[in-house]
Amino acid sequence: MTRRYSALSLFKEGLAGQKGWEPAWRSPEPKKTYDAIVIGGGGHGLATAYYLAKNHGITNVALLEKGWIGGGNTGRNTTVVRSNYYYPESVAIYDLAHRLYEGLSADLNYNVMLSQRGMVFLAHSINEMEITARTVNAMQINGIDAEIFSVDDVRRVAPLLNFAPDARFPILGGGWQGRAGTARHDAVAWGYARGASRLGVDIIQNCEITDFIIEGGRCRGVHTTRGTIRADRIGMAVAGHSSVLAAKAGFRLPVNSYALQACVSEPVKPILDTVVLSPGTGVYVSQSDKGEIVIGGALDRVPSYGQRGNLPVLEGVIAGLLEMFPTFAQLKLMRQWAGIVDVVPDSSPIIGESPLPNLFINCGWGTGGFKAIPAGGTLLAHLLATGKHHDISRPFDLARFASGRLLDEAAGSGIAH
Amino acid sequence: MQLFTCPFCGPRDETEFHFGGEAGNLRPDGADVTADRWASYLYMRDNPKGATREIWVHMNCGEFFVMERDTVNHKVETSIALDSAEHA
Amino acid sequence: MTASRLSSGGSAIDRSRPISFSFDGRTVQGFEGDTIASALLAADVAVVGRSFKYHRPRGIWGAGVEEPNALVDVAGSVRATPNTRATTEPALAGLVAKSVNATPNAAADRNAFIDRFSRFIPAAFYYKTFMWPDWHLFEPRIRAVAGLGKVDPDWKSPGPADQINRHCDVLVVGAGPAGLAAAKLAAGAGKSVILVDDQPLLGGSLLHRDAEIDGKPAAAWVDGTVAEIEGAGHLVLSSTTAFGIYDHNLIALNQRHHDGRPDTLWRVRPRQIVLATGAIERPLPFANNDLPRIMSADAALAYLRRYAVLIGRRIVVATNNDSAYEVAGALATAGADVTLVEMRKNALPAAPSGVKLLAGRALVSARGGMRVEGVTLDDGTSLAADSVVVSGGWTPTVHLFCQARGKLAWDETRAAFLPGDPVEGISVAGALNGAVALSDVFSSAAKATSAIGETKAVAPRSTGAEAIGGVLAAWPIPSAKGRVWIDYQNDVTAKDVELAARENFVSVEHLKRYTTLGMATDQGKTSNLAGLALMANITGRTVPEVGTTTYRPPFTPVPLASFAGALGGELMSPVRRLPLENVHRANGAVFQEYGGWLRPAHYGGAGADADRTIQDEARRARQSVALFDGSTLGKIEVMGPKAAEFVDFIYYNTMSTLKPGRCRYGFMLSENGVVFDDGILVRLDENRFVVSCSTSHVASVHARLEEWRQDRFGRGAVYIHNATSEMATLTVSGPNSKKLLEALDLGLSLDDAELPHMAIGEGRFGEDAVRIARVSFTGDRSYEVSIRADRAEPLWARMQETGKALDAVTIGLEALMILRAEKGYIVIGKDTDGTTLPHDLGVDGPRTKRKNEYVGRRSLFTDVAMQESRLQFVGLSVAEGEPPLATGTHAIAKGGGKLRSQGFVTSSYHSPTLGRPIALALIERGASRHGETIDLQHLGMLRHATITGPCAFDPSGERLNA
Numbered sequence A: 001m002t003r004r005y006s007a008l009s010l011f012k013e014g015l016a017g018q019k020g021w022e023p024a025w026r027s028p029e030p031k032k033t034y035d036a037i038v039i040g041g042g043g044h045g046l047a048t049a050y051y052l053a054k055n056h057g058i059t060n061v062a063l064l065e066k067g068w069i070g071g072g073n074t075g076r077n078t079t080v081v082r083s084n085y086y087y088p089e090s091v092a093i094y095d096l097a098h099r100l101y102e103g104l105s106a107d108l109n110y111n112v113m114l115s116q117r118g119m120v121f122l123a124h125s126i127n128e129m130e131i132t133a134r135t136v137n138a139m140q141i142n143g144i145d146a147e148i149f150s151v152d153d154v155r156r157v158a159p160l161l162n163f164a165p166d167a168r169f170p171i172l173g174g175g176w177q178g179r180a181g182t183a184r185h186d187a188v189a190w191g192y193a194r195g196a197s198r199l200g201v202d203i204i205q206n207c208e209i210t211d212f213i214i215e216g217g218r219c220r221g222v223h224t225t226r227g228t229i230r231a232d233r234i235g236m237a238v239a240g241h242s243s244v245l246a247a248k249a250g251f252r253l254p255v256n257s258y259a260l261q262a263c264v265s266e267p268v269k270p271i272l273d274t275v276v277l278s279p280g281t282g283v284y285v286s287q288s289d290k291g292e293i294v295i296g297g298a299l300d301r302v303p304s305y306g307q308r309g310n311l312p313v314l315e316g317v318i319a320g321l322l323e324m325f326p327t328f329a330q331l332k333l334m335r336q337w338a339g340i341v342d343v344v345p346d347s348s349p350i351i352g353e354s355p356l357p358n359l360f361i362n363c364g365w366g367t368g369g370f371k372a373i374p375a376g377g378t379l380l381a382h383l384l385a386t387g388k389h390h391d392i393s394r395p396f397d398l399a400r401f402a403s404g405r406l407l408d409e410a411a412g413s414g415i416a417h
Numbered sequence B: 001m002q003l004f005t006c007p008f009c010g011p012r013d014e015t016e017f018h019f020g021g022e023a024g025n026l027r028p029d030g031a032d033v034t035a036d037r038w039a040s041y042l043y044m045r046d047n048p049k050g051a052t053r054e055i056w057v058h059m060n061c062g063e064f065f066v067m068e069r070d071t072v073n074h075k076v077e078t079s080i081a082l083d084s085a086e087h088a
Numbered sequence C: 001m002t003a004s005r006l007s008s009g010g011s012a013i014d015r016s017r018p019i020s021f022s023f024d025g026r027t028v029q030g031f032e033g034d035t036i037a038s039a040l041l042a043a044d045v046a047v048v049g050r051s052f053k054y055h056r057p058r059g060i061w062g063a064g065v066e067e068p069n070a071l072v073d074v075a076g077s078v079r080a081t082p083n084t085r086a087t088t089e090p091a092l093a094g095l096v097a098k099s100v101n102a103t104p105n106a107a108a109d110r111n112a113f114i115d116r117f118s119r120f121i122p123a124a125f126y127y128k129t130f131m132w133p134d135w136h137l138f139e140p141r142i143r144a145v146a147g148l149g150k151v152d153p154d155w156k157s158p159g160p161a162d163q164i165n166r167h168c169d170v171l172v173v174g175a176g177p178a179g180l181a182a183a184k185l186a187a188g189a190g191k192s193v194i195l196v197d198d199q200p201l202l203g204g205s206l207l208h209r210d211a212e213i214d215g216k217p218a219a220a221w222v223d224g225t226v227a228e229i230e231g232a233g234h235l236v237l238s239s240t241t242a243f244g245i246y247d248h249n250l251i252a253l254n255q256r257h258h259d260g261r262p263d264t265l266w267r268v269r270p271r272q273i274v275l276a277t278g279a280i281e282r283p284l285p286f287a288n289n290d291l292p293r294i295m296s297a298d299a300a301l302a303y304l305r306r307y308a309v310l311i312g313r314r315i316v317v318a319t320n321n322d323s324a325y326e327v328a329g330a331l332a333t334a335g336a337d338v339t340l341v342e343m344r345k346n347a348l349p350a351a352p353s354g355v356k357l358l359a360g361r362a363l364v365s366a367r368g369g370m371r372v373e374g375v376t377l378d379d380g381t382s383l384a385a386d387s388v389v390v391s392g393g394w395t396p397t398v399h400l401f402c403q404a405r406g407k408l409a410w411d412e413t414r415a416a417f418l419p420g421d422p423v424e425g426i427s428v429a430g431a432l433n434g435a436v437a438l439s440d441v442f443s444s445a446a447k448a449t450s451a452i453g454e455t456k457a458v459a460p461r462s463t464g465a466e467a468i469g470g471v472l473a474a475w476p477i478p479s480a481k482g483r484v485w486i487d488y489q490n491d492v493t494a495k496d497v498e499l500a501a502r503e504n505f506v507s508v509e510h511l512k513r514y515t516t517l518g519m520a521t522d523q524g525k526t527s528n529l530a531g532l533a534l535m536a537n538i539t540g541r542t543v544p545e546v547g548t549t550t551y552r553p554p555f556t557p558v559p560l561a562s563f564a565g566a567l568g569g570e571l572m573s574p575v576r577r578l579p580l581e582n583v584h585r586a587n588g589a590v591f592q593e594y595g596g597w598l599r600p601a602h603y604g605g606a607g608a609d610a611d612r613t614i615q616d617e618a619r620r621a622r623q624s625v626a627l628f629d630g631s632t633l634g635k636i637e638v639m640g641p642k643a644a645e646f647v648d649f650i651y652y653n654t655m656s657t658l659k660p661g662r663c664r665y666g667f668m669l670s671e672n673g674v675v676f677d678d679g680i681l682v683r684l685d686e687n688r689f690v691v692s693c694s695t696s697h698v699a700s701v702h703a704r705l706e707e708w709r710q711d712r713f714g715r716g717a718v719y720i721h722n723a724t725s726e727m728a729t730l731t732v733s734g735p736n737s738k739k740l741l742e743a744l745d746l747g748l749s750l751d752d753a754e755l756p757h758m759a760i761g762e763g764r765f766g767e768d769a770v771r772i773a774r775v776s777f778t779g780d781r782s783y784e785v786s787i788r789a790d791r792a793e794p795l796w797a798r799m800q801e802t803g804k805a806l807d808a809v810t811i812g813l814e815a816l817m818i819l820r821a822e823k824g825y826i827v828i829g830k831d832t833d834g835t836t837l838p839h840d841l842g843v844d845g846p847r848t849k850r851k852n853e854y855v856g857r858r859s860l861f862t863d864v865a866m867q868e869s870r871l872q873f874v875g876l877s878v879a880e881g882e883p884p885l886a887t888g889t890h891a892i893a894k895g896g897g898k899l900r901s902q903g904f905v906t907s908s909y910h911s912p913t914l915g916r917p918i919a920l921a922l923i924e925r926g927a928s929r930h931g932e933t934i935d936l937q938h939l940g941m942l943r944h945a946t947i948t949g950p951c952a953f954d955p956s957g958e959r960l961n962a
């Protein structure tokens, strides 16, 4: 059996018909008890399981996923990875993630295709240039690579943008993070799954949590579609479904679930080498390695668990894209989809103890948690292993809603996603 | 494109409406409301998967109303004017 | 020559109208009515493109939307479009087609060598390598060989695409026999009908399959039925694909015009949808089944009968079902030497005359390079062939049904997923529902329309020989020899599916993502089922246990331009315009967008030095009198018996104590305590107020007022009317403002005793009532004169005229921003952010004193609201001779070797009146740090400034009454 991935093993396997690869992860039957349970086989759940084993040596862990791993938002997102946030608390968490991403392929021995092609945030007015200056300064102070771009700089990285001075959203310049880019979403999920499985974690798919076992006021396990599984430490990372599980555990969360849509064009030869976001249109776009133009935009306006695309939002997003890149009007839409994202009033994640003892939560990443997966996993694993916050996760505790200590990036910098 | 029914104007495209929050989220008055109670009013939500009861506003006529619908299959059950709804 | 155009026949082509176009640089002849694909076949072009990954030579597989291989970039006489399906694109004269993913062309592709390394780069190989030192290093090379067509960077839009909304009773998708029958029956029931079909010609399978209906040949019946439906006023759209069923059964159509016009997007809301989308033929699994000139049997028949193209001389027809017999017979009749290789042994239809039948035999491999040369059968027999046509059975086109959340049911005898339990508002008919014989097709159409209502139309009857539908499932099997291709475009083989299974990617969605099966531009129309059947076999599950992936719109790719429609340019997000815009333009105003409004930034014309002009305007405004168009200010009337109570609740400041005829400045908060808007409230009389909110917040303030009114006060208690656009507001400010206004003779006393600061008066200008509010955003004596928007022009002209003697200056918004900043007046959203509470701005009175309830109150007492280290509103002054600070500069503090932001500059200008820079900022504990000099940083540059109060000019406010 070939375990290790490398050009050489690929070559050797090639000579042998690629028949020797071992499963990327095991699919064992669930045991009756574990030291810890992680609910949700998205990136955050899988990374939590991996870091529990890797950082804390806790390997008797079950990861329970109701469908197939990576099938939630982790497998539906537009894969932008960046860390140019405004508040120091946010910077700490996204920078941790970004740095872990930079070493992730090597750590997991799985190419997650981190492509640090840079990202430009356009500014369309003098006011937006001022806000860009404010955010870029904040980032520099926080030790994040960020620059102000002139129009010519923008032209250099994305020449097909609409630079007409009379455009509806004229381009005056923008902000730039060179270390930003994209990563392959499926690979992140599968790489963590493979890493966790090898360290002993049981990855159990088609296993939906239907209820919690609550004894003596503490969470002691879960009822699932594959039987009852017990553990005294339970973490949940179920994104858009957080409220559903919270209701079963007897509490409410400051979460609204909405569909966030994305779409891709048919693949074409390289025409866009960077990630571009326009605050005017709310659209952000990149080109995948396969050549598809990957397009994301505004959140849907109707709360939903429907997980499907619709026309009105798509039309607005595509109109915005063509406003930015008029020549893309010759392309065709190939696929449209949606994920159910967990929108929190201050658009910052919630990490910490839940009101039900023994149950810990990681949610609220909303439209932007792919880039945070390594950090979300590290921090939830830390909580599960130690029962205490990591310094970086403390500001993101659920308690912030009562204290008013919100971390609203949009309020601070005017940038979401 | 979903069709929502404004109790005043009839069925219209979803784009004419704006979500106003979950019905029944009563506002506690006073400066001495507990922090938790206030946070609960401001931020905590049922966010149900399935049947839900919500406040919506039809932006074209400005009327707020209660709508009962399903957040999974998007089926709309009823729209009721605020006056007649016990949205309390 | 193997493929050729026959000398007669071809129902779709017009031989009197020859055309020519170019493909990969060579001229191709054809006839009007040809598709690019049919003309290429007639010209015997075998290789039309290269596959995505291995750059394998590929030929035309199908004759419709399912085509995985024949993609071309088109340009020339038509609009440039990459990745166009040659099988559905008409061959227009002068069109220039270029194969995709091939350099320099499909026949001789430089990257063809990649195929030789294919065993080292199986499905998902990229996850296993390219990790060191860094993926981004390899990425550009990989990207360059991936991708299909090319975008033309110089492409110019032909103008917006049309979008059409329609309602109808019944929308029928598919104009084959089932759809035509359903449309006819629905029309006969008195319903309004729309019938759409993605082909340029209506008839579906009847365009090339033998049939006799109501005693007529199929073609005649089709023509008659279409004429009947159209004649009754119903809408029939050809070249129109229903590509998506969205919420509440909104169905989206993509209509192609082929005359240079962009595609039209139709959004149709039918009461009932009848899906008659037919079925798509599947390939058969054998090694090298992707060679050029291995083609769908049904497509071969379509090319023969519609385009009179005989695809070969020595043809092997391979099948596992009955539908290929007609094809074999027709090809033989047309003159080809045909061998029919039939997998099944028993209960076979009779072999067509002239066809050699080999029953109980299957293909195991094909041979050839740039085109197929022969096949080997499972008994070792080798057959030479210049073409192989295959039918692996039929996959019902369930995509739309599934998009509408329909569930599928597996039908073992048909070896296919059929629509399962019905979906509300949607019925299914024809081959989609598994019907094969024409009489079954017609009865399914009758059933599909039975709930629509009693019909006067007579259901059509099949009067000829009927097709039968026997099929023996033929799926790829594990460990087969050679490369059995499943997804042609994305180069997925049976071995890749086996690899996925081996590595535990056994869920159908994992299979798809790991191997990219079904993710190409054809969305796996020919490949999905074979892939998941193989996965079922390997993992010991049944096909329905494996299940299908989600069907996502669009069914076929749709131009982006179609979705955008006219929603571009200014319509993208229309700017609001001043009633006096043209007057200002004539006056040399330079416009900019502020908060959604187009407003004069400054005057003096586009050629003027903006900075100097602005400085000049701001300086002169303080000297004598300034005129300013403030029409964008919100004017929302609040009236009713509880109006006073209402404004008390809405505002942070107590407003009910305001006397009629007076104004008061106040904040509105959000429920989270954050200052949402500021402005003047005017009390007209006991029960009537005017909320003057800031320009960019008019809509949101109005919405908020309505919400509280309806939620908390009730309809009878308060009434709200947004009068913003009804009135223009012209502002006169400066020491001489009163003098100017008096000269206008507005019929009211401007005496300070009668019209003091923060009071209003009513007057007249000619016939029109004017309201004068003595409020100030400049710190100078000011008057806001409001008048009917359509009568503002003469008043403005009079002001300008009168102002001449006073050396009046007309100022734009930029100068106003300087004037207000000199006074330390805030602009919400600029000098505040989404965390600013009222006491951060120095307004703490209401928080500590008010006893009654108001919006946001409780949020002003949270831990964070009471925290000492809050950012507070201050002024900043820099050392003499230094330039202004940049807006967005941060105040910094050092601690533990790290920098920390202590707030930031929100507004910064050079003040011409003070002759020095001024700045406003939000600084940590700023209010208690006046006089302190702090460090600031902008783009790495260090500066210093001293914290001051926000007001830099006339702090005692004397000029308000000067």
Ligand SMILES: Cc1cc2nc3c(=O)[nH]c(=O)nc-3n(C[C@H](O)[C@H](O)[C@H](O)COP(=O)(O)OP(=O)(O)OC[C@H]3O[C@@H](n4cnc5c(N)ncnc54)[C@H](O)[C@@H]3O)c2cc1C
Pocket (backbone or CB within 6 Å): A039, A040, A041, A042, A043, A044, A045, A064, A065, A066, A067, A068, A069, A070, A071, A072, A073, A074, A075, A076, A077, A078, A079, A080, A081, A207, A208, A209, A210, A237, A238, A239, A240, A241, A245, A260, A261, A262, A296, A338, A339, A340, A341, A363, A365, A366, A367, A368, A369, A370, A371, A372, A417
């Ligand atoms: C269209 C779109 C574009 C996006 N673009 C970006 C981007 O560019 N950059 C970025 O950083 N972020 C982006 N995001 C956000 C990002 O995808 C998410 O924040 C992130 O993937 C969340 O990961 P997760 O592991 O928390 O959730 P998920 O990946 O959604 O995983 C949650 C898992 O929990 C499972 N689950 C739910 N309920 C149960 C139950 N009862 N029992 C068992 N399992 C359960 C679900 O099946 C799911 O697999 C985007 C999101 C979407 C939808």
Ligand SMILES: [Zn+2]
Pocket (backbone or CB within 6 Å): B006, B007, B008, B009, B010, B058, B060, B061, B062, B063
């Ligand atoms: Zn209405």
